[in-house]
Amino acid sequence: MxxxxxxxxxxxxxxxxxxxxxxxxxxxxxxxxxxxxxxxxxxxxxxxxxxxxxxxxxxxxxxxxxxxxxxxxxxxxxxxxxxxxxxxxxxxxxxxxxxxxxxxxxxxxxxxxxxxxxxxxxxxxxxxxxxxxxxxxxxxxxxxxxxxxxxxTVEVDGIRVSSSAVREALFAGNLELAARLLGRTYNVAGRVIHGDKIGRKLGFPTANIQFRRKRIPLDGVFAVTVEGLQERPLQGAASIGVRPTLGYGLKPVLEVHLLDFSAEIYRQHVSVNFVHKLRDQKKYDSVDALKEQIARDVDDTRRYFAGLTRIAANATPEDKSA
The missing domain is CATH 3.40.50.620 (HUPs)
Known part of the structure; x- marks a missing residue:
């Protein structure tokens, strides 16, 4: 093109x-x-x-x-x-x-x-x-x-497909509806850059993804897949927002903790696919409380993807062909 x-x-x-x-x-x-x-x-x-x-x-x-x-x-x-x-x-x-x-x-x-x-x-x-x-x-x-x-007008499930409708679905955390309106999983692409290494200090190293948009259409903690690093997408837990526990007035950041992955990936260009919302952003009273919540988020992410694997394994041949 x-x-x-x-x-x-x-x-x-x-x-x-x-x-x-x-x-x-x-x-x-x-x-x-x-x-x-x-x-x-x-x-x-x-x-x-x-x-x-x-x-x-x-x-x-x-x-x-x-x-x-x-x-x-x-x-x-x-x-x-x-x-x-x-x-x-x-x-x-x-x-x-x-x-x-x-x-x-x-x-x-x-x-x-x-x-x-x-x-x-x-x-x-x-x-x-x-x-x-x-x-x-x-x-x-x-x-x-x-x-x-x-x-x-194009409609999906009686909803007029528009950019506004997609934004509303994302703001509401309804990633499934957003995906149906888009015809694909919603994603954010960007380059992995050096961050402040807070995730590493908490025991959960994260890839800090650079994106240039001043506003973002979603906020919270999500189960994601990441493309661009290996032949198959990697699974991870992502936080996107202003990190309320670490300070107000910050610009939005996207951080991804990749499950069972430890390679050096700075300057790689990746695409983060948002597949399931785990929770909203929340301010915690201490860094220790934040660390405990991150551990729960990672466990929830593992359970979510394990559930998808079980569903795929139990699908009938008719389901798989559909």
Missing amino acids: QISVSVPEQSTTPTALTIGNFDGLHLGHRAMLDKLIAVARAHHLPACVLTFEPHPREFFTPDQAPARLTGMREKLALLQAAGVDHTFVLRFGRQLAAQTPQEFIDRVLVQGFGVQHLIIGDDFCFGRKRAGNLATLQAAGAAQGFTVDAMH
Whole structure:
């Protein structure tokens, strides 16, 4: 997949295009991308995605913007895995925000992308004061020779799939629902960096995972699997949050204690999959009390994964094939 950080001044080839933030790349996004790629292949066009950095809500109301589900690196990896040919990451700032809907259509869609087929969500708005919408694009397409197709709502268990719904599930600790909405286990990726070694001092060494998001969509202690270190995922107990026992006002951190693992892994890039919530963050009266709780968390993690192993071992051939 090609990645560009600007829109061409003048398109040299027509495109099939979709536009959005694609935060989390959930099942609704996947349905849109599948549709985009099918249209692109049918008409022998590149399947292109236009996304924005920062998220428009982070630009307009930074203190009220929602926690990101995925960082840019994770988003790009998911778009590539979905089969997108070219992703354009357009910087969202005052100049772009000031464009009228017609200016965006003329300068970006027609001149920059040479769009032939555009696929958007049915609630998509754009341009200054969000004045442009699906009807605006359909009228422009009819006048300037490109098709506009709206992707309608995708539902799971009667729930409208959206980034907001995924965040709500994660905040509530309902990882199972979040996974159904995403179509995969929720994960956070980052590089293992040096921390303050507190876990090691307590007898439970942890991998400190660097992530650049200011807000996180979940908080607590979790049973996790970690990819990127061995051929098969490793099991572990993870804490993500501000570590209330060790001090308030700290930025969120992600620490993972890997079960039965002791290799040196600094600077490795890993992906942490959150499979089950054990408990909320809690402030303890002493470091000894925290140490005792960590020991219980590790035991609970072992029991959780042992239970999954027993379920898998007892599954019928029909269950395994499903």
